[in-house]
Each structure stands twice: as C-alpha cells, then as structure tokens.
Amino acid sequence: MSFIVDHYNYWIVVLLMMMGFYVVIAANNLVKKIVGLNIFQTSVFMMYISIGKVNGGSAPIAAEGITTYSNPLPHVLILTAIVVGVATTAVGLALVVRIKRAYGTVEENEFEDKEDLI
Amino acid sequence: MFAQHLPVLPIILPLMAAPLCILLGRSHLAWLLATLVSALSFVISVDVLLTTLEQGVLSYAIGGWQPPWGIEIRIDTASAMILSAVTGISTLVLVYAKESIAKEVDPSQHTLFYTAHLLCLTGLSGILSTGDAFNLFVFLEISSLATYTLVSLGSDKRCLTAAFRYLVMGTIGATFILIGVGMLYMKTGTLNMIDLADRIAEFNGNRTLKTGLAFILVGVSIKLALFPLHMWLPPAYTHAPSAVSAFLASTATKVAVYVMVRFIFTIYGAEFVFHTMSMDILLLALAIVAIFKCSFMATVQSNVKTVLAYSSVAQIGYMILGISLVSSVGLMAGLLHIFNHALMKGALFMAVGAVLLRTGSVDIKAFQGLGKQMPLTMAAFTIAGLSIIGVPLTAGFVSKWYLVTAALEQQQWVIAMLVLLGSLLAIIYIGRILEAAYFKEPSELTAGKDIKEAPMLMLVPMWVLVIANIYFGIDTSLTLSAADTAAQLLTQSMTEIEAAQ
Amino acid sequence: MAEIIDLVLLGMLAITAFNIIFIKDLFTVVMLFGIYSFLSALIFVNLDAVDVAFTEAAVGAGISTVLMLGTLALTGRKEKASSHKTILPLLVVCVTGAALIYGTLDMPLFGDPDNPAHQHVAPRYIEDSPQEIGIPNMVTSVLASYRAFDTLGETAVVFAAAIGVLSLLGLPKRDRATIQSGLKSHLVLRVVAKMIIPLIVLFALYVQFHGDYGPGGGFQAGVIAAAALILYALVFGLPMATHVVPPRVLKALAALGVLIYAGTGVVSLFLSANFLDYSVLAEDPVAGQHIGIIAIELGVGITVFAAMLCIFYAFAGQTERKNIQ
Numbered sequence: 033m034s035f036i037v038d039h040y041n042y043w044i045v046v047l048l049m050m051m052g053f054y055v056v057i058a059a060n061n062l063v064k065k066i067v068g069l070n071i072f073q074t075s076v077f078m079m080y081i082s083i084g085k086v087n088g089g090s091a092p093i094a095a096e097g098i099t100t101y102s103n104p105l106p107h108v109l110i111l112t113a114i115v116v117g118v119a120t121t122a123v124g125l126a127l128v129v130r131i132k133r134a135y136g137t138v139e140e141n142e143f144e145d146k147e148d149l150i
Numbered sequence: 151m152f153a154q155h156l157p158v159l160p161i162i163l164p165l166m167a168a169p170l171c172i173l174l175g176r177s178h179l180a181w182l183l184a185t186l187v188s189a190l191s192f193v194i195s196v197d198v199l200l201t202t203l204e205q206g207v208l209s210y211a212i213g214g215w216q217p218p219w220g221i222e223i224r225i226d227t228a229s230a231m232i233l234s235a236v237t238g239i240s241t242l243v244l245v246y247a248k249e250s251i252a253k254e255v256d257p258s259q260h261t262l263f264y265t266a267h268l269l270c271l272t273g274l275s276g277i278l279s280t281g282d283a284f285n286l287f288v289f290l291e292i293s294s295l296a297t298y299t300l301v302s303l304g305s306d307k308r309c310l311t312a313a314f315r316y317l318v319m320g321t322i323g324a325t326f327i328l329i330g331v332g333m334l335y336m337k338t339g340t341l342n343m344i345d346l347a348d349r350i351a352e353f354n355g356n357r358t359l360k361t362g363l364a365f366i367l368v369g370v371s372i373k374l375a376l377f378p379l380h381m382w383l384p385p386a387y388t389h390a391p392s393a394v395s396a397f398l399a400s401t402a403t404k405v406a407v408y409v410m411v412r413f414i415f416t417i418y419g420a421e422f423v424f425h426t427m428s429m430d431i432l433l434l435a436l437a438i439v440a441i442f443k444c445s446f447m448a449t450v451q452s453n454v455k456t457v458l459a460y461s462s463v464a465q466i467g468y469m470i471l472g473i474s475l476v477s478s479v480g481l482m483a484g485l486l487h488i489f490n491h492a493l494m495k496g497a498l499f500m501a502v503g504a505v506l507l508r509t510g511s512v513d514i515k516a517f518q519g520l521g522k523q524m525p526l527t528m529a530a531f532t533i534a535g536l537s538i539i540g541v542p543l544t545a546g547f548v549s550k551w552y553l554v555t556a557a558l559e560q561q562q563w564v565i566a567m568l569v570l571l572g573s574l575l576a577i578i579y580i581g582r583i584l585e586a587a588y589f590k591e592p593s594e595l596t597a598g599k600d601i602k603e604a605p606m607l608m609l610v611p612m613w614v615l616v617i618a619n620i621y622f623g624i625d626t627s628l629t630l631s632a633a634d635t636a637a638q639l640l641t642q643s644m645t646e647i648e649a650a651q
Numbered sequence: 652m653a654e655i656i657d658l659v660l661l662g663m664l665a666i667t668a669f670n671i672i673f674i675k676d677l678f679t680v681v682m683l684f685g686i687y688s689f690l691s692a693l694i695f696v697n698l699d700a701v702d703v704a705f706t707e708a709a710v711g712a713g714i715s716t717v718l719m720l721g722t723l724a725l726t727g728r729k730e731k732a733s734s735h736k737t738i739l740p741l742l743v744v745c746v747t748g749a750a751l752i753y754g755t756l757d758m759p760l761f762g763d764p765d766n767p768a769h770q771h772v773a774p775r776y777i778e779d780s781p782q783e784i785g786i787p788n789m790v791t792s793v794l795a796s797y798r799a800f801d802t803l804g805e806t807a808v809v810f811a812a813a814i815g816v817l818s819l820l821g822l823p824k825r826d827r828a829t830i831q832s833g834l835k836s837h838l839v840l841r842v843v844a845k846m847i848i849p850l851i852v853l854f855a856l857y858v859q860f861h862g863d864y865g866p867g868g869g870f871q872a873g874v875i876a877a878a879a880l881i882l883y884a885l886v887f888g889l890p891m892a893t894h895v896v897p898p899r900v901l902k903a904l905a906a907l908g909v910l911i912y913a914g915t916g917v918v919s920l921f922l923s924a925n926f927l928d929y930s931v932l933a934e935d936p937v938a939g940q941h942i943g944i945i946a947i948e949l950g951v952g953i954t955v956f957a958a959m960l961c962i963f964y965a966f967a968g969q970t971e972r973k974n975i976q
Binding site: 155168218263336362 | 750751753754755756757758759766767768769770771772773775776796797798799800801803804805807808810811812814815817818819821902903905906907909910913914916917920924925926927928929930
Binding site: 041042043046049057059063064075082086088089095100103105106108110112114117120122126127128129132141 | 672680710711748773787870
C-alpha cells in the first residue's frame with residue numbers, strides 16, 4: 033500500500049505523458065499533433081515538479097517562520113522548459129499555416145497521395 | 151585580458167551578433183557581421199583546441215558560481231576539436247551563402263537567414279562547450295529551432311512538410327532527453343556532468359537510471375538520425391537551401407553524435423552503458439544496418455541532394471560503429487570521422503549548390519556533361535566524393551583506416567569486412583554522379599544552355615574544404631593527436647577498470 | 652488534504668487528455684488543451700511551484716491557446732478520419748510507457764525530504780541564496796543568477812521562435828486605410844477592454860519588478876503585457892494595434908532584450924569577472940547581484956513581450972488576409 037502511495041503521482045503522470053505521445057504520433061491533423069506535443073511536454077513538466085515537492089514544505093520564497101521549503105531547482109528548469117515549449121509550438125503552428133497555404137490541407141493522409149511525407 | 155574568458159566566447163559572440171543582425175536590418179551588413187563573428191569564433195576555437203592539447207580540460211564557471219551550483223563551461227579536446235570544425239564550416243558556409251541564397255531564398259528573408267544561422271551556431275557551440283546536462287538541452291533547442299527555420303526557407307514547398315516532420319520528431323527527441331535528465335537529477339540531485347558521473351557510479355544497475363539512459367539514447371538518436379529514427383533527415387536536407395544543407399549535414403548531426411559520446415562515456419561511463427546494459431550490441435547492429443540500408447537507398451535516388459542525405463545517414467552509421475566497438479581506438483576513429491565527414495559533406499553539398507545555381511536543378515540528369523562546363527566545381531565534387539569512399543590520400547581514408555584497425559584489434563573480422571563493403575556502395579552512389587558528369591552528354595535539362603563555372607565566392611570555400619580533405623589525408627598529425635587525446639580522456643575510466651581487473 | 656487535491660486534479664487531467672485523443676472537433680480539442688493547461692497550473696500550485704504555475708497559466712492556457720485558435724481559423728476545425736493503422740502508434744506508446752513505469756520502480760519516494768534531489772545541490776539555494784543574492788524568491792535567485800546561463804539560452808529560444816515565425820509568416824503591413832476595423836458593434840466589449848487594458852499593463856509592470864519578492868519575473872511580465880495588447884488587437888482590430896505598437900519596433904525590441912541580457916554579462920567581463928557574474932556590478936556584491944538581476948529580468952521581459960506580440964501579429968495578419976480574400 034505504501035508503495036502505491038509513494039508512487040501514484042509518477043504513474044498518473046506517465047499515463048498523461050503517454051496519452052500526449054499517442055496524440056502526437058497517431059493524430060491525422062497537424063494542429064492536433066501540436067496539441068499532443070504540448071500535452072506530452074506539460075506532463076513531463078509535472079514529473080519534474082513532482083521531484084521538487086517536499087512533504088510539509090512551502091513555496092520556495094523565504095518568509096518568517098517557515099523552515100521547510102520545496103526544492104526550487106526543478107521549478108527553474110521547468111520555467112525554462114515551458115518557454116522552450118511555447119517557442120516550438122509557435123514555430124510549429126506557423127509551419128502548419130504555411131502548409132495549409134501551399135498544399136490546401138493539413139490532414140496527413142491527404143498529402144500522402146502526392147508524396148509520402150510526415 | 152580576455153584570455154581566461156576564451157571558452158565562453160564562441161557561444162556569446164554569435165549569440166550577440168544574431169540580434170545585432172536584426173538591428174542592422176540590411177542583408178549585406180548582416181552577412182558581413184555573421185561571417186566576421188563566425189571567423190572570430192573559429193580562431194578562438196582553434197586557440198582553445200591548442201590550449202586543451204597542452205593543458206588538458208578548460209573549466210569556466212559562469213556567473214562566478216562554482217559547479218555544481220552554477221553552470222560550468224567545460225571544454226576538453228573532444229569538444230574543442232568538433233567546435234573548431236563547426237565554427238570553421240560555419241564561416242565557409244557563410245562566405246558561400248551570399249551567392250547561393252541570393253538565388254534560393256527570397257531577398258526579404260536574407261537578414262532572417264543570417265540571424266537564424268547565427269542562432270544555430272550559438273546552439274551548437276553551447277552544446278559542445280557546456281558541462282551541465284540541462285544547459286545542454288537548452289542549447290539543443292536553440293539550435294533545433296533555428297534549424298527548423300533554416301530548413302523552411304527552401305524554395306520548394308516540400309521544405310515546409312520536411313521542416314514540420316523535423317520539428318515533430320526533433321521535439322519528441324528533446325522531450326525524451328528531458329525525461330532522461332529528470333531521472334538523472336531525481337536520483338543524484340545534480341545536473342553537472344562531472345558531478346553526475348561521480349554519483350552515478352554508486353548506482354550501477356539502478357532501474358531509474360537505466361530508464362533514464364534509454365530515454366536519453368533514444369532522444370539523441372532521433373537528433374543524430376540513427377537508423378531507424380532517421381526519417382526526418384533525407385527530406386530536410388533535400389529541400390533546405392543548399393547552404394543550409396551544407397552547414398547542417400556537416401555539423402548538426404555530428405554535434406548530436408558528440409552528445410551521445412558525452413552521455414555514454416563522460417556521464418554514465420562505459421561500464422554502465424556497455425556492461426550493465428549491453429548497449430554496444432544494439433548500437434553495433436543499428437550502425438551496420440544504417441550503413442547498408444542507407445548506402446543502398448543512396449544508390450537509387452535521382453535527386454543528388456537526396457543521395458548525399460542518405461549517404462549522411464550511412465556515414466553516421468560509421469561513427470556509431472566506432473563508438474560501439476568500446477575501445478579507445480574505436481572511439482578515436484568515430485571522433486576522427488565526425489571531423490573528416492564535416493569536411494567532405496560540406497564540400498559535396500557546396501558543389502551541388504553551385505550546380506543548382508547554374509543549372510536550376512539537382513537531378514542527376516542536370517549533372518550530365520558538367521565535367522566540361524563546370525570543371526572546378528566537378529573536380530571539387532570528385533575529390534570530396536573520393537574522400538567519402540575512403541580512397542587513400544584523402545581524409546576519409548584515415549578515419550576508415552582506424553575504424554578497420556579498431557575492429558581488427560578485437561578480432562572482429564566480419565565488422566572490418568562490412569566497413570569495406572560499405573565503401574563499395576559509396577563507390578556506386580558517387581560513381582553514378584561522376585559518370586553522368588564526365589561521360590555523358592548534356593541531357594534535355596541543360597542542353598543548349600550556356601552553363602558557366604560557379605562564382606568565386608562559392609568556389610573558394612568549396613576548395614578550402616577540398617584542400618582540407620587532402621591535407622588531413624596526408625598530414626594526420628594534428629587530427630590524430632587531437633582525436634587520440636580526446637579518446638584517451640573519454641575512455642580513461644574504462645582503462646582504469648581494465649587495469650584493476 | 653494536499654494529496655487528495657492532487658489526486659482529484661490528476662484524475663481530471665487524465666479525463667481531459669483521454670477526451671482529446673478521441674474528439675475530432677479541433678476547436679473543442681484546443682479548448683480542452685486550455686483546460687489541461689489550467690489544471691496543470693493548479694497542480695503546480697499544489698506542489699508549491701507558484702512561479703511555474705504562473706507561467707503555465709500565462710503561456711499554456713494563454714499564448715499557446717490563442718495561437719492554436721488563430722491557426723484553426725485558417726486551417727478549419729474538423730479533423731478528418733485517419734486512414735492510418737493505429738496499432739503501430741499504440742505499440743510504440745505502450746513500450747515507452749512500460750519503460751517509464753519500469754523506471755519509476757526505483758524512483759525516490761514522492762515528497763520525501765531525504766530524496767537525493769533535495770540533499771545535494773538544492774540546500775545551498777535554499778539556505779544561502781537569501782544572503783548571497785539578497786532576495787527572498789529562491790526561484791528568481793537560481794533562475795537569474797546561479798543558472799543565469801540557462802535563462803540567457805531561454806531568451807535566445809524565444810528570440811529564435813520570433814525569427815522563425817517572422818520568416819514563415821512575415822509581419823502585417825501598417826495600413827491606415829483599414830484602421831477602422833475590429834469588433835465595432837460590441838460596445839460593451841470595447842468599453843470594458845478600454846478599462847481593463849491599462850490595469851493589465853500595470854499588473855505586468857508589478858510582476859516585472861516584484862519578481863524578486865514574490866512569484867513572477869521578466870518572463871511572466873512579458874507574457875502579460877503582450878496579452879494586454881493582444882486583447883487590444885482582438886477588440887479594436889489588428890491595424891489599430893499595429894498603429895499603437897508598430898511591428899518594426901517589436902522586431903527591434905525583441906533583439907534589444909537579448910542584447911541587454913548578454914550585454915550585462917559582457918559588462919562583468921570588462922570588470923574582470925566571469926561572464927554573468929553580477930557581484931562586481933556594485934561595490935557590495937549583494938547589491939551587485941540585485942542590479943544584475945534587475946537588468947537581465949528587464950532584458951527577458953522586453954524580449955518576451957516583443958517576441959510574443961510579434962508572433963501574434965504574424966498569425967493575426969494571416970487571418971485578416973484570409974478574411975479580406
């Protein structure tokens with residue numbers, strides 16, 4: 033039982049990651065692929081933040097009367113990773129817009145007939 | 151005054167030049183700035199390489215915070231050697247790019263092209279210099295984002311889908327690396343590579359660390375286009391502007407190979423990766439399949455850029471083969487091939503770009519009769535092609551020689567034979583193009599057109615690389631001593647363990 | 652109690668993600684993604700990561716969702732049925748998931764203060780940063796000083812994204828002829844927007860300069876300020892917005908922010924300290940740290956604001972063009 037209590041957080045996060053990952057590789061629509069990438073990444077962020085949690089700790093902002101803080105390092109890493117994520121999303125979506133203009137579709141199976149791509 | 155800051159300069163010079171390009175606004179000024187900054191970075195990198203050969207590893211604490219609390223720049227001979235190749239190629243490609251992109255890229259985007267190129271260079275230099283696992287991820291993403299942009303600047307609309315595929319796969323790869331680094335941090339409490347190496351040693355066989363390694367290796371394999379995760383590479387290199395193909399083919403995937411070397415040998419240690427997890431067998435198998443499958447694919451393509459792209463995936467196979475032999479000589483051969491392959495693929499793609507400029511096509515038919523019409527370009531293509539095959543007196547021969555030596559050292563006759571057989575396939579795919587250029591009459595694509603030799607600004611960088619191919623094929627003292635020092639340093643822990651046994 | 656909240660939120664996330672897989676209406680998918688992002692922000696708060704929650708809410712639920720909707724306006728909102736086989740992706744996902752579960756078996760216990768992650772490097776940040784750096788928000792200390800190089804890279808990534816989007820989509824031209832556009836008929840919306848936008852900008856400034864003491868900092872402030880102008884553009888029309896903040900200026904600002912950040916580091920070089928060592932910026936090292944952090948947070952704020960707005964302009968310019976056609 034205690035094994036489950038100690039790990040359930042990671043397991044659900046893994047489940048979330050895999051749902052995002054599935055959307056990325058299985059979705060037919062390019063916008064949906066990008067949504068999938070975001071879900072995948074956000075779930076990885078959750079794994080990092082879970083690493084940083086300390087039971088009974090509080091947010092890592094020094095204040096009177098608080099002795100236990102959660103670990104600030106994973107927070108910093110994920111702030112950076114979130115920014116990287118939105119940057120990729122922006123470029124990806126811009127590509128989708130251009131693909132729509134050039135091919136007239138953003139459905140993967142519809143330009144497979146013209147040439148095997150993506 | 152700046153002597154002690156040299157290790158950080160190849161990163162921050164291009165990083166600051168990129169926004170300056172935007173502020174300058176005019177494309178020829180941006181070109182000039184980018185080329186100068188890149189050249190300066192090259193000079194600094196060579197200086198750093200010579201310093202590491204004399205004094206060993208250079209460490210630089212960013213912000214004055216000592217590692218592992220702060221981020222450390224850590225340059226050993228392996229990093230400095232590849233850094234010199236990357237900054238050098240970048241300079242030559244920038245010189246070459248002026249004429250090349252004038253034809254292939256819309257004029258309104260020239261400034262953006264140089265900015266993206268500088269950002270890509272920043273990312274690559276950062277990956278090669280950093281001593282921090284998470285910082286590596288950040289620089290990997292800078293270079294990747296810039297790369298997606300560069301690929302999408304191609305003139306054919308297929309560059310868009312190629313860039314999108316690259317973006318999706320690249321981001322999956324980066325996220326996998328992120329997962330792996332998270333697992334490393336969770337188990338060790340640090341992100342500094344040396345500190346990680348110390349602490350991982352206690353946990354040999356730990357399941358979380360094993361999984362972390364698996365995710366990092368898969369993620370990096372996507373970035374370096376290891377078979378069967380290479381699907382993004384051929385379309386990206388085919389449809390990107392020629393200058394971009396020349397730069398990426400000779401640097402980006404090679405830097406990813408370096409990342410793999412770093413994670414395997416410096417962070418995890420050969421013991422963990424090859425002994426506990428037996429990754430060498432898997433890598434060896436994939437490398438050999440990559441060499442044969444992709445060399446074969448290269449022989450049946452009609453687009454010469456695609457031929458070279460598949461050839462790149464095959465050549466990456468040789469590098470991974472060197473790593474998977476788990477010996478100092480094998481690793482040295484792998485590192486040497488990273489360096490030499492940069493020289494040959496750079497020259498080849500530059501030659502193809504020149505052909506595209508003059509004939510308007512990169513189909514193999516467009517090459518027919520070019521031996522007479524563009525003699526200098528085709529001579530460059532021929533010599534660089536011989537180097538890919540591995541003919542003596544070229545740089546390609548040296549790395550293949552050591553690869554075979556490393557295989558024979560372990561009595562791996564079959565592998566040595568396979569390396570030679572792979573070269574036979576290279577003879578076929580390079581030979582087809584040479585046959586068209588020298589022994590066939592011009593096809594309907596070029597017949598009747600007056601085709602001139604490539605302009606000076608393209609010929610000079612191309613020939614600098616060609617001469618480098620011959621020079622490093624004859625005088626191997628610098629490359630060999632650098633690769634040897636680098637490999638010795640990386641496999642240090644391995645030899646210590648062997649000695650102890 | 653916190654565990655129960657955590658569990659409930661995780662359950663809601665799982666339901667949201669599960670729905671995203673099967674729903675074919677992309678508008679719904681994007682909305683669900685916004686919800687997913689907000690829910691994860693709540694989890695981050697619950698796990699004490701307030702700065703991260705702030706950013707996730709502003710970026711994931713804010714900017715990303717807006718960009719996705721902007722894309723949908725151009726590409727259509729229905730996903731067509733796939734002709735793919737779903738077995739291979741499912742297999743890949745199952746193998747990956749199994750590997751991850753295998754990895755969790757040796758993971759340190761969730762929330763245990765004795766975990767290696769909390770024992771080695773992090774204690775220095777928690778115990779010494781309030782004295783060494785002189786500000787209470789440890790996340791800001793680590794982000795802007797100990798690991799300032801990461802944050803410089805992050806600023807470069809944002810800049811690279813702006814470059815990428817600009818090269819793909821281009822910026823809209825300023826055009827005085829079409830200046831009267833936007834949601835003319837929505838009087839209430841226009842009045843409320845006029846009242847709210849100055850407050851949002853004010854809040855952005857507060858977040859920018861209060862990041863040392865509470866959650867926030869340059870990144871969040873930049874996104875919030877960009878959001879104010881995005882709202883302006885949505886209500887009063889893109890031409891009006893480009894009139895207030897011209898695209899060319901934004902491009903220059905995005906570049907300027909990176910230069911401010913890297914320039915701060917170069918100043919340290921000239922004061923014969925290491926790159927990004929702020930201690931030498933003033934006589935007292937702690938005061939120097941403070942000056943350095945304010946300078947680089949300003950650089951981050953400017954680049955993020957300009958880059959996000961640039962990206963929005965580029966997408967909005969596409970939509971307007973389509974509407975005209």
